Amino acid sequence: MADPMRIRAQVAGDKATVRVLMSHEMETGQRKDSAGKTIPAWYISEVSATHNGKTVMTSEWGPAVSKNPFMQFNIKGAKAGDKVAVTWVDNKGDKRTDEATVS
Amino acid sequence: MTDRRQVLKHSATVATLMAAHGWLPPLAHAAGPAASKGAFEAKSMADVLKALGAGAPQESKEVTITGPDIAENGAVVPLGVSTGAAGVKQMLLMVEKNPNALAALFNVTPDVDANFSTRVKMGQSSNVFGVAVMNDGKVLFAQKEVKVTLGGCGG
Numbered sequence: 001m002a003d004p005m006r007i008r009a010q011v012a013g014d015k016a017t018v019r020v021l022m023s024h025e026m027e028t029g030q031r032k033d034s035a036g037k038t039i040p041a042w043y044i045s046e047v048s049a050t051h052n053g054k055t056v057m058t059s060e061w062g063p064a065v066s067k068n069p070f071m072q073f074n075i076k077g078a079k080a081g082d083k084v085a086v087t088w089v090d091n092k093g094d095k096r097t098d099e100a101t102v103s
Numbered sequence: 104m105t106d107r108r109q110v111l112k113h114s115a116t117v118a119t120l121m122a123a124h125g126w127l128p129p130l131a132h133a134a135g136p137a138a139s140k141g142a143f144e145a146k147s148m149a150d151v152l153k154a155l156g157a158g159a160p161q162e163s164k165e166v167t168i169t170g171p172d173i174a175e176n177g178a179v180v181p182l183g184v185s186t187g188a189a190g191v192k193q194m195l196l197m198v199e200k201n202p203n204a205l206a207a208l209f210n211v212t213p214d215v216d217a218n219f220s221t222r223v224k225m226g227q228s229s230n231v232f233g234v235a236v237m238n239d240g241k242v243l244f245a246q247k248e249v250k251v252t253l254g255g256c257g258g
Contacts, residue, residue, distance in 0.1 A: 059209040061208070064198060
């Protein structure tokens with residue numbers, strides 16, 4: 001299991017800005033190791049976010065997203081105390097969900 | 104002996120049973136991640152949009168792409184895409200000269216702003232595109248040149 005995500009959700013006016021920092025290698029499948037063998041691709045392929053249990057955003061990523069990916073988005077109508085959960089799935093089928101409270 | 108007709112009949116029955124028991128992926132799901140799989144393998148913006156079934160892109164001031172003019176480290180280039188236009192279905196981030204152009208795809212719902220930021224890898228200096236696929240089939244985009252002094256791909 002991968003390391004936990006760091007999620008920060010802050011109210012700004014009538015919406016909440018959510019910043020997520022995930023911990024993942026994001027190997028592109030283009031690099032070669034010292035023996036000249038291609039390192040297989042290993043990256044987060046799907047990310048979704050829920051606001052109080054309701055899915056508000058889904059996204060699909062390619063291997064071009066940086067190592068330890070960062071993502072920022074805004075949820076409309078979110079208030080302090082609301083729960084925001086983010087889930088990622090990588091191309092090996094590993095997944096992780098973390099939750100944060102809007103402040 | 105089973106003739107062709109019987110075999111066909113049997114396979115149809117089996118398929119129905121499998122579908123009923125959830126063995127076959129439901130159609131809605133097939134139209135989701137699987138449909139955009141090809142988009143991530145596409146080499147150019149035109150191919151990506153074709154893989155997504157979107158129309159021809161047109162440059163628009165309504166879409167904004169944010170990023171640095173010069174990125175020192177191509178492994179971490181902060182990019183953002185946003186639009187003020189209503190009725191956005193998907194937002195895409197693309198890097199023209201990467202091996203596969205599409206970096207990230209965001210499905211927009213009415214509950215979130217059409218404003219996303221992330222960090223991407225860039226192999227070399229290139230144009231980056233922020234694309235908004237609208238519900239009415241229109242495709243709007245903005246582009247920006249980002250110069251990279253140290254590539255983020257390859258070893």
